[in-house]
Amino acid sequence: MNKSHFLQGLLLLVFLFSVTTRSRSQDEKLKAIFVYNFTKYINWPQKPGNFVIVVLGKSAIYTEIESIASKKTVGNAAIQVINTNSPEEIMDSHIIYIPASKTNLLLSILRKSQEQHILIITEKEGSCKTGSCINFYNKDGKLGFEISKTNIENYGLGVSTDLLKLGTVIKE
């Protein structure tokens, strides 16, 4: 075995023994933290039990929110995170997070969630115009959120003016 083959073999061994995970995208991490922070600025009517956040479909934000749920509470309530593909499971939740890939479910969720006091968060441009309460956007890599006071109040929720100052308010 010459030196070149030895080096190649050594490098391959290093590769095979060093498989670990990469860090999750910072975008999803920040969105999850925003979602948690929104709970400090939104008022829900008293509901007994856990504070429930539903994430629709496969999204990295689910694991991020779950990680926060293991460390934080909303008031005294523990945070429960549900990952589902079925809009039927959203009824007792406080927040529904609809990733961009599931935006097609927004209208059916809107119909089901009326009178349910649920904060709907989306990540598709124009979603606040079609009923979303808070919508994440990304422009040139800058993460921000649009917020609709009207939609939030239509779902029977209250919103702090401090939060309205931090987002882009979408008016009807």
Place this chain on the structure above:
Amino acid sequence: MKNSKAIYMSKLKVVSFCFFIMFLSAGAFSQPDSTKLEKMTREEILQLSQDELLEMSMEDLVFLAQKMGVSIDELLNMKTNVASKTSLTPRETPGIVSIITEEEVRYSGARDLIDVLRLVPGFDFGYDVQGVIGVGLRGNWVHEGKILLLIDGQQMNELSYYNMPFGNHIPVDQIKRVEIIRGPGSVIYGGNAELGVINIITKTGKDISGAEVTGTYGRMRKSMGRTNLGINAGSAFKNWDITAKGFVGKSNRSDQQFIEYIDNHDNTIDLSEGGSEIKTQHLNLGASNEKLSFRLIYDDYKTWYNFYADSLIGNEGIYNEFRSILGEVKYDLKVNKKLSVTPKINYKYSRPYFEKGYWRNFYNNRYQGALLLNYQLDSTSTLVSGVEYLYDKGQCIGDTGYFYSNHTRNITIDNLSAFIEGTIRLNKINFIAGFRTESNSIYGWALAPRIGVTGVFNKFHFKALFSGAFRSPGIGNIDVSNNIKPEKSFISEVEMGYRINDNMFVTANIYDIKISNSITYFDNGGWTPAVDWGYLNADNAGSDGLELEFKAKYAKGYATVNYSFYTQAYRKVPESYSVPGHTNSALGLSQNKIGFYGNYMPLKNLAISPSLSFIGKKYGYSHVDNEGNSVISEFGPYCLLNISMTYENLLRKGLSVSLSAFDLLNKNPPYIQPYNGGFYPYPGSSREILLKIVLSSEFLKEL
């Protein structure tokens, strides 16, 4: 005696001046410190953990989320240490710097460091000897020990002449960032950084977080271009960051015809049939925690050449091999909030220009120790100083060799150096002053002072820099010289820049390089070393010029356009480097260069990256006439057009595929010898199509 007293007094004045500036700053001036968040770079924001983000207020999160966006500030606010021991942004740092990011290297499809440096103003490449391609900068042939190449802080230049061969050498897939000083660096780095510094920072364990394998295959029109394999592995484990990065490569420099002339004898070699092979092996191991760091680099680079040997010796050809082993142990000790002390020890083995069977091969060992002090006087003033000692020993290999200069089998050098540099921030202006002095057992004293002012006023910035620098003669120079002394230079630079908006930035600079005691190769045709051929301190040299650069960066892509120009009209250049009748131009190096590189992402995972170098005409020795005299001809201008397409996360996360074409117009630019060394221009590669596949551990995770 009187003279040495005057030198001593002059040095004392410089020291006193530096201390005066340090203490002036020690409390008399202050500026309000902006918040930590405002100073954070995008890279730092991306590294924040969930726990750190959870501790922040909503206002801070909104601020960070906006700052995370793509803007030119990502580049402008990047902290760099390349031109100063104090961390400063590229607009503040006391040097004319270029920074090439990992993203730019990756998307450009760069085959090697030549492709990367061609994107930078002022850089050009030429042919040296024995199959070696070297670098020119700002109209000066800096290959001869005047530009320092660092990898993770390790000085890679070989230890005989302090040269660095280019071409499928340094693995580009290990690069996290390339920081380049296009001017002097002696005050920080000593005698191998007279006219430039290329500082390569490779990926950390945290960057890699697992492993990645890169396979590259390139095909020129008539022969294989390159077959490379690189593996990067690394992880952040507890407090440690551990990396192992390796590369093995085989390539052909050219597939064109090469014509040599030695003693009126023409010889044509078709390189598509072999004769320009390069073999590379490179291993970089690192481990570090907050205080302690280890580095070990093994580098072996062989370049085949058969022309010179063919004519004179009658051989089939031979490998010219450069082998280096470098090691470092460093400890960063924070004594208190203001003072940190860094002791470090280095070892370097260098066996350059090794040819099997040659009667006079030699290798060099370097043992080095240094102690660096960083003292933060207050929020506006920093004082950095240090002492370094190195011991070089050149040793002949085998029984036949000896050094010409002392007729023994070894040459040793003791070198003691000390440096001090102070940085004072007065409101928006930075004052930088410092110097480095060296005492060398062979050539005596050398001094590199520097004074600079830089200022950033919102959108506008300026720099005015005045630096002394020097080039130390290496063991290879000392071997064939009588009383060789360091080459000295004085460089003046002025830069101005303007941030047009969030996404665009423009900068312009002018420079004046004045070299004295130029270390120059001479050959009068005789056979006696140091008398008929060798190195001497010749006439003055240098250049004057300007460089312009425009940069734009958006989420969908980025673009950089630059222009560089030099003239030697105001400098008396050694005859060997000059072009008779064209006093503006240096031999082998183009006076004008336009560079463009960009990237457009039509899809989230698809990057299309064109690049272009327009190289103005050059002059070089092209052939010998009937009387045996070397004849200078004009070459070019030519345009190198390249395009690279990269698709990331193909099929699943962790698989990336690039398809690139280099020299689409098939101009085959030659490498011209930038001095009268007796060689025709060495042909470059023809159009090369390159396929690169990168597979990371994420791919396996998803299986």
